[in-house]
Amino acid sequence: xxxxxxxxxxxxxxxxxxxxxxxxxxxxxxxxxxxxxxxxxxxxxxxxxxxxxxxxxxxxxxxxxxxxxxxxxxxxxxxxxxxxxxxxxxxxxxxxxxxxxxxxxxxxxxxxxxxxxxxxxxxxxxxxxxxxxxxxxxxxxxxxxxxxxxxxxxxxxxxxxxxxxxxxxxxxxxxxxxxxxxxxxxxxxxxxxxxxxxxxxxxxxxxxxxxxxxxxxxxxxxxxxxxxxxxxxxxxxxxxxxxxxxxxxxxxxxxxxxxxxxxxxxxxxxxxxxxxxxxxxxxxxxxxxxxxxxxxxxxxxxxxxxxxxxxxxxxxxxxxxxxxxxxxxxxxxxxxxxxxxxxxxxxxxxxxxxxxxxxxxxxxxxxxxxxxxxxxxxxxxxxxxxxxxxxxxxxxxxxxxxxxxxxxxxxxxxxxxxx
Amino acid sequence: xxxxxxxxxxxxxxxxxxxxxxxxxxxxxxxxxxxxxxxxxxxxxxxxxxxxxxxxxxxxxxxxxxxxxxxxxxxxxxxxxxxxxxxxxxxxxxxxxxxxxxxxxxxxxxxxxxxxxxxxxxxxxxxxxxxxxxxxxxxxxxxxxxxxxxxxxxxxxxxxxxxxxxxxxxxxxxxxxxxxxxxxxxxxxxxxxxxxxxxxxxxxxxxxxxxxxxxxxxxxxxxxxxxxx
Numbered sequence: 292x293x294x295x296x297x298x299x300x301x302x303x304x305x306x307x308x309x310x311x312x313x314x315x316x317x318x319x320x321x322x323x324x325x326x327x328x329x330x331x332x333x334x335x336x337x338x339x340x341x342x343x344x345x346x347x348x349x350x351x352x353x354x355x356x357x358x359x360x361x362x363x364x365x366x367x368x369x370x371x372x373x374x375x376x377x378x379x380x381x382x383x384x385x386x387x388x389x390x391x392x393x394x395x396x397x398x399x400x401x402x403x404x405x406x407x408x409x410x411x412x413x414x415x416x417x418x419x420x421x422x423x424x425x426x427x428x429x430x431x432x433x434x435x436x437x438x439x440x441x442x443x444x445x446x447x448x449x450x451x452x453x454x455x456x457x458x459x460x461x462x463x464x465x466x467x468x469x470x471x472x473x474x475x476x477x478x479x480x481x482x483x484x485x486x487x488x489x490x491x492x493x494x495x496x497x498x499x500x501x502x503x504x505x506x507x508x509x510x511x512x513x514x515x516x517x518x519x520x521x522x523x524x525x526x527x528x529x530x531x532x533x534x535x536x537x538x539x540x541x542x543x544x545x546x547x548x549x550x551x552x553x554x555x556x557x558x559x560x561x562x563x564x565x566x567x568x569x570x571x572x573x574x575x576x577x578x579x580x581x582x583x584x585x586x587x588x589x590x591x592x593x594x595x596x597x598x599x600x601x602x603x604x605x606x607x608x609x610x611x612x613x614x615x616x617x618x619x620x621x622x623x624x625x626x627x628x629x630x631x632x633x634x635x636x637x638x639x640x641x642x643x644x645x646x647x648x649x650x651x652x653x654x655x656x657x658x659x660x661x662x663x664x665x666x667x668x669x670x671x672x673x674x675x676x677x678x679x680x681x682x683x684x685x686x687x688x689x690x691x692x693x694x695x696x697x698x699x700x701x702x703x704x705x706x707x708x709x710x
Numbered sequence: 711x712x713x714x715x716x717x718x719x720x721x722x723x724x725x726x727x728x729x730x731x732x733x734x735x736x737x738x739x740x741x742x743x744x745x746x747x748x749x750x751x752x753x754x755x756x757x758x759x760x761x762x763x764x765x766x767x768x769x770x771x772x773x774x775x776x777x778x779x780x781x782x783x784x785x786x787x788x789x790x791x792x793x794x795x796x797x798x799x800x801x802x803x804x805x806x807x808x809x810x811x812x813x814x815x816x817x818x819x820x821x822x823x824x825x826x827x828x829x830x831x832x833x834x835x836x837x838x839x840x841x842x843x844x845x846x847x848x849x850x851x852x853x854x855x856x857x858x859x860x861x862x863x864x865x866x867x868x869x870x871x872x873x874x875x876x877x878x879x880x881x882x883x884x885x886x887x888x889x890x891x892x893x894x895x896x897x898x899x900x901x902x903x904x905x906x907x908x909x910x911x912x913x914x915x916x917x918x919x920x921x922x923x924x925x926x927x928x929x930x931x932x933x934x935x936x937x938x939x
Contacts, residue, residue: 296821303809602805605766606866607794607822609787703766707801 297612301619304592305627312624315588319628319687322577323679324636329573331640331669335647337563338670341556343491343662346429348498349555350390351523352533354378354540357548359517366395366415368472371515372547378519379423381543387523387536388426391516393418393506397469399457399499400478407458414453414499416469418506418516427522430487430500437461437485444502446484450495454486461485467499471510479509491662492651529553559662574682581628581686585621589694593617600698601706610699617695618688625687629680636676643669713873713906714740714763718772721758721929732758734929735772742873743904745897747911747920754926756910757878763908764797764876765789777873794822798867798905800877800896804859806851812838812862813847819870837865840902841895857888861895868899877909881916893919 305312345351359370372378375391382389397416402409421441425431430448431439440448447467449459459465460483467479481501489495506512523532529551537549553560593600600613651665701709716738722731733755740746748756761767762774765781766789774781777796784792793799798819806815813834820830838844841861843854851859860880867875877896881889893916900907909916917923925933 293821293824307809598803598805599807602799602801602807603818604790605764605793605799606819607790607792607797609790704761707766707805 294615297616298619301616302623304596304616304620305623308592311588311591312627315584316624316628316631318580318584319577319625319683320631320635322573322580323629323632323683324639326570326573326577327632327636327672327676327679328639328643328669330570330672330675331636331643332667333563333566333570334672334675335643335668335670336566336663339490339668340559340563340662341552343489343494344556344559345552347433347489347491347494348662349552350427350520351529351552352521352536353550353555354382354389354519354521354536355517355548355550357546360548360550360554366517368393368395368470368510368512368515368517369474371472371512371517372519372544373513373515374544375514375516375519377543378540378547381540382519382521385536385539387521389522390424390427390520391420391503392424392518392520393503393510393512393516394518395469395506395510397467397499399453400466400468401457401459401463405460405463411468412453412457415497416467416506417498417500418503418510418512419500420503427520430489433487433489435486435488437483439485440500440502443484444504445481446501447481448485448487448500449483450498451486451488452492452496453499454483456496459483459486467501469510472512472515477509479505481505490665492665493662556662577682578686581625581683582690585624585687586690586694588624589617589621589691590697592620593694593698597698597701597706597709601701601703601709604703605707614695614699617698618691621691621695622684622688625684626680628687629683632683633676633680640669640671644671711742712739713742713777714738714908715775716740716759716763716772717774719759719762719769719774720771721755721762721767722770731929733762733769736926736929736931738924738931738934740906740908742906743900745900745907745919745921746924747909747917747922748924748926749911749917750926750932753928755929756926758929759926760876760878760908760910763874764799765793794819795870796873798870798872798875800860800863800867800875800880802879802882804851804856804863804883806859806862806866808850808852811848811850812843812854815851815862816865816869818866823870833869834865837869840868840899841865855888856884857891860884860888860892864892864895864899868903868905871903872905874906874908877907879911879913880909881911881913886915889913890915 356370356372362370379389379391395416397414398411399414400411421439435451463483465481465483467481469477471477507514530553533549533551540547540549603613647666647668649665650667716736719733719736721733722729736759748759750756762769769782781792816834816838817830820833835844838847841864843858843861846854851862881892884892896907897919899905911917923935924931
């Protein structure tokens with residue numbers, strides 16, 4: 292028998308109980324649209340977070356001394372690239388934009404006039420070359436008040452949240468205590484020259500920036516840096532790019548590693564992946580909706596049409612043809628539910644993408660150390676949207692297997708006698 | 711020449727702990743083109759006999775040959791294929807598909823045979839002309855009277871030009887005038903196409919108009935009045 296005939300027959304059967312079909316499809320649509328919206332937020336969070344991480348903190352790739360990564364939590368200055376010049380020249384010759392940085396732990400100490408309170412706070416100090424840094428990072432564009440380090444190389448720029456926590460204003464004096472490259476304590480008396488407000492909450496809360504020349508002078512770096520951040524092609528495979536570059540760098544200096552943002556931002560990616568577990572739970576819920584709703588609808592359908600199915604089998608329709616027709620009917624409910632869910636999600640997702648929710652108050656309160664801007668936005672994720680339609684149809688098709696098989700358990704004679 | 715040969719057919723149903731014999735050894739030869747009624751009181755085995763002739767049920771003993779084919783040896787799928795190709799059915803309660811039009815209902819047996827759509831259309835219109843419902847081809851069955859619905863069922867049974875049409879109490883749900891017109895229609899089809907008709911019935915009118923009347927009682931043939939014209 293023609294499969295098109297069976298499909299047409301299945302679609303016609305959907306019109307028997309329009310309300311039932313619509314209710315089943317609508318419940319499936321609600322579940323799928325919820326899944327689409329949740330996935331949109333998750334994708335938006337990942338895209339936004341990844342961008343914020345790369346643009347304000349890690350860069351796409353990082354060249355480090357090969358021993359640095361194991362001790363990264365203490366941000367050691369002695370695991371450094373002793374002579375970054377040839378590495379920077381090599382990177383430049385290959386068309387890479389690169390920025391040398393010395394990143395170290397520091398204690399910000401504030402006391403006396405004009406501070407309203409005295410105290411200290413541990414921060415992540417980033418010493419950077421203001422000229423080169425702008426080619427890789429976008430920090431300068433987020434300067435909210437004061438001057439950037441290129442205009443005031445002897446000052447310190449604070450993250451917005453850090454400045455707020457301290458009650459810092461432009462021109463306020465403070466002391467930074469940090470260890471030099473050889474481990475001795477050193478203090479730097481500086482003035483707040485600027486405040487940056489980046490879309491990266493972790494940078495705003497935990498980071499302070501000084502010029503590399505200043506850090507070199509105080510911490511005896513002797514020209515060394517512990518990171519060279521590189522701006523890369525965001526669409527390229529970061530692991531492959533890192534491996535290729537690492538191979539190339541061997542011709543310039545030994546003992547260097549190139550780490551992609553997927554490694555330097557592993558904590559953030561782990562956070563996102565833990566949230567995608569929730570997405571799987573939602574998908575499971577959709578599956579349960581499909582299983583209960585569609586099976587129930589199909590069971591009612593089969594019960595009501597037992598005699599009719601007996602007639603079709605008496606006419607010579609094979610059991611497998613009838614089963615296929617019933618399963619197509621279920622799949623059609625799922626398809627309608629999937630398309631309805633997709634259509635339903637579009638305006639809500641447009642709102643999420645264009646406006647989103649402002650959660651900066653929550654991030655400030657909770658103190659999230661992740662690269663979020665505070666505005667939760669969605670993203671258009673075509674694969675998920677198309678997949679939802681397919682999942683709706685497939686799940687409905689799959690859960691109709693048992694009711695469809697049950698329908699064939701009665702003999703033709705029993706089916707004809709039914710009701 | 712017989713189109714159907716029934717030899718020593720037995721069928722027993724199980725009801726709880728008890729075996730209930732429905733047919734206890736029936737022999738019957740049905741010639742091509744006969745218009746045969748199987749009658750008898752309730753429980754005499756007439757529906758069981760029709761179900762066996764229609765390959766809808768399996769027999770416990772004996773044999774049935776239709777057009778020389780031993781249907782007892784067929785598996786479920788082969789029986790379905792045989793029904794699809796050779797048999798037509800008319801049911802007491804019409805059993806039309808409400809979401810399909812009259813034409814689409816009549817087309818079901820031809821769709822099952824995978825015929826060309828143009829030929830399906832032509833054959834359906836031809837048979838609907840014959841049953842007097844060509845003008846209602848696009849209607850849904852729910853908008854037809856009981857008699858008209860049974861005409862559609864007759865058209866559906868005849869559209870593939872089967873060797874044999876089995877009708878289980880085809881007039882039971884109809885008033886006598888409508889039932890009579892349905893019988894006239896089937897008789898005319900029988901005469902025109904030479905299709906063999908076998909009915910089960912309680913209806914005196916059907917028995918009187920049959921060319922042959924077989925009476926069953928307690929699963930046995932108690933009377934066979936032979937071929938009448």
